[in-house]
Amino acid sequence: MTPVEVVQGGSPVVLGLPHTGAYVPADIRAKLNERGRGLADTDWNIHKLYAGLLPGVTTVRATFHRYVIDANRDSSGESLYPGQNTTGLVPMTDFDGRDIWHVPPSGGEVEHRREMFHAPYHAALNTEMARVKAIHGVAVLYDCHSIRSRIPFLFESTLPDFNIGTNDGTTCAPKIAEAVAAICEAAKGYSAITNGRFKGGWTTRHYGRPGEGLHAIQMELAQSTYMEEAPPWPYLHERADRLRPHLKSILCAIEQLALQGDLA
Template sequence: MSPVEVTRGDGPVVLGLPHTGTHVPDAIGDRLNARGHALADTDWHIHRLYDGLLEGVTLVRATFHRYVIDANRDPEGASLYPGQNTTGLVPLTDFDGEPIWDAPPDEAEIEARRAGFHARYHAALAAELARVRDRHGAAILYDCHSIRSRIPFLFDGVLPDFNIGTNGGTTCDARIEAAAQEICAGAAGYSCVLNGRFRGGWTTRHYGRPETGVHAIQMELAQSAYLTAEAPPWTYDPDRADALRVHLGAILTALRDMAPKLKGTT
């Protein structure tokens, strides 16, 4: 199985999907413990949630699971959130802080996974962003994520439904951030936050360089907003999802329509 799937569109928006994959090669899966085999920290059904929302969008999707290697972490292993609980390039625990390996990988194995999975995903993503920028004068990377709304190991309380990350406004034009925030804040029945617990992962921070014509924004959704329950079997709730898709479609449309205004701002 290829570690990355690309669906190429002719518009200015690129969707990054680093955490929807569930493929674990047998040689790696044999080393996971029972808790690891549950793959609980998947961004469940996110590719389905965004499917068909924007004509002409490009998708870059990792097919491998984040327990193989996390495509949204610094390849050098630096923490995204120093001083806070988080998971690393190859997670040793799940989001509840529980071990997931019977035999954790050593540095040589991590390096092999970097080359075979992480680097290939990002080579594809970088190529698509360059292609889109060359075509439109600007590229907008919208990095798609979701997570359980209650995870005491990672954060206190209940996560808002929409969690917008731009690393303090540094990864995109201010108009992109404002448009996403306005739509989320105006979505009746939903909560939102800008640059709260999730400020944008390595992907958003690495590619989001407005001065080069590449703008990046991360959307971390609470899974309670579109799943029947935040527990196995992680069932997609069509009614909840369809209601959420209205607002996600509005965000993507606003970003697409903004792209011509970003030309010449580099």
């Protein structure tokens, strides 16, 4: 099983897809409990939602599930949100705070998974960001995520539809964040917030170095905008078709800003 799938394009925009994979090796699956084997905390259908929206975009997609190892976490295990409920490099609980392991992984197992899955994903993402930057002088990582709109263990109330993360303005040029926010805020029937509960995961924070021509922005979508938030997690075409034009506008706006070369 290849841990990462890459589709190369000529656009300055790179889509990161760290959480759409559902592959769990048999030996790891055997150690998950029944709840864990349900793989509830997947960014279901995100690769389908974004497919075809921006011609020439590069995509880097992890094929493994986040319960194997989370590609959007620091390999050191450092928390992204100190003091808040969250999940780690290899999650011990699901997003509802419930145990997912019958036999939790040892430190050696975690390191093996880091080498086999986490490291190849980021090697591919780093390579594609460098390749795109060599072509255009700039590269923009748009990190694609989704999550259930109501998860009391992680956040209060109902999550906004568009959750934009730039780690408080540090991971991309202001023009990128402003353009994305403007499109989201103008989208009729949707709610939006920038740097709310989700400020951008480790990927966004790690690759977003605007001073080096490397920009990153995370979009965490409420899954209610395009799918049913319960097993078997069906993709709802009518909802998705209403959402996709807004996502297309976002990606096109980012690409245009990058091609104009005015992101200082």
